[in-house]
Amino acid sequence: MERGGAELLTNAFDHSLSPIGCLVASLRDDSGMVDCAVADAGIGIPGALRQSLRPDIAGGQQTDTELLVQAVTSGLTSRRERSGGLGLGNVRQQVVMRDGVMTIRSLSAAASFGPGLHVQGEEPRSRLGGTTVHARFDPRRPLHDSNGREQVEVF
16 A cells, blocks of 8 residues: 555645645545555646647646646556656556456546446535545455566565
């Protein structure tokens, strides 16, 4: 959980342009599932992408939701080059591999990802703006690589 949580906190700090953010985590005793959320009051994922100087993003007509989904599923970033971070797509993959669901709300965008699940839509903007990433997963579930070997690295 530490690398994925660190990635979400780093994203909030590096991209939100806001000093306001928080992390909340809880263990559900009844199910053993972990609930974790990172929130900030910044410019949002679509806002950060639009503010980038990348011409393929800045001048586009994509909705907030389309930009959010591209950031998660294709690794779209506001940076010209990838940094050393895991990326939202990798965090999503780690959550899904643990029978979990990751939901992101950013500006008017909302998307949820889980095993066999990809739901997206537009919602009214939050008064606080920013982004909230909520993940619910089973930390006891082992991760396996493409050869069926258990991975040591955990989310």
